[in-house]
Amino acid sequence: MNSKNPTVRALSWAAFWLIVLIVLFYVLFPFYWAIKTSVTGSGQLSREALLWWPNRATFQNFTEVFTNAGFLRNLLNSVVVASGTVIISLLLSALAAYALGKFRFRGKSVLMYIILAVSVFPQIAVLSGLYTMIRGFGLYNSWWGLILSYMIFTLPFTVWTLTSFVREIPTELEEAAYVDGASPLQTLFQVLLPVMTPALVTTGLLAFINAWNEYLFALTFTSDNTASTVPVAIANFSGATQYETPFGLTMAASVIVTVPLLILVLVFQRNIVSGLTAGAVKG
Structure with a gap:
């Protein structure tokens, strides 16, 4: 058996790296193909669609996208709407998570299950009622209409995630703050929020990605191209003719709208890892 161990170990490592390469190819190939297609001219694309790399790379497509004033407006809409959704969701969810995680009151478990149930509702189930509400408030074709609609699915997620993190924060921190005369709000904003930074960054980034990529609500609650977000604008791109x-x-x-997400992940990668692993090991 001992003589076979090196062979078995080598085969195990070979199988492991083969699986890793297959997974990496499956995950990264669509991004590679998107980049390859983006640097292929429209005239070349019909002739070189199946080539692994174009014979002559060009940035003509990127130039046309950036010179399109409408797309830059759509990009601004996405930045404002996604950022506003995350900021408001984190502020409200921090307050809710503090109450749900540290205070005892009747019906808390029922409330948590209701929040969880709302988070798994399909968007189409609330679309008609939300459309009526957005129209009634006069928020159609506006940033606030999209922000309020996006909070339907970001707020339950952020509340549930931050509540789980707040429960793991040692109670001694609160008690020390109360002894020093701090109020509950002062304890939250001056003592607990600095400790919650990794969880806030992780939760906020995931909520930002969801809001950044959202399509159904953005399509439903905007009809003016200047009020649309990037996913709707990309879906509405048209060629030189109706057949193109x-x-x-x-x-x-x-590729352009993916770059900000990659930058955010790279900048906050340490906080993301800390937030994802927080509470996994109890002392």
């Missing part, structure tokens, strides 16, 4: 599908422009715009 602008794959190059679509892929170039998709």
Whole structure:
């Protein structure tokens, strides 16, 4: 048996790296193909669609996207709506998580299950009622209409996630703050929030990605192209004729809107890892 151990170990490592390579190919190939298509000219694309790399790379598609004033407006809409959704959701969810995680009151468990149930509702189930509400408040084709609609699915998620984290914070921190004369709000904002930074960053980034990529609500609650977000704008790209599908422009715009998410993940990667592992090991 001992003589076979090196062979078995080598085969195990080979199988392991083969699986890793297959997974990496499955995950990264769509992004590679998007980049390849984005640097292929529209005239070349029909002739070189199946090539692994174009014979002559060009940034014409990116130039056309950036020179389109409408797309820059859509990009601004996405930044404002996604950022506003995250900021308001984190502020409200921090207050709710503090109450749900540290205070005892009747019906708390029922309330948590209601929050969880709301978070798993499909968007289409609340679309008609939400549309009536947005129209009634006069928020159609506005940033606030999209922010309020996006909070339907970001707020339950942030509340549930932060509540789980707040429960793991040692009670001694609160008690020390109360002894020093701090109020509950002072304890939350001056003592607990600094400790919650990794969880806030992780939860906020995930909520930002959801709001950034959201399509159904953005399509339903905006009819003016200047009020639309990036996913709707990309879906509405049109070619030179009605028979042409602008794959190059679509892929170039998709690459552009993916870059901010990659930058955020790289900048906050340490906080993301800390937030995802927080509470996993109890002392």
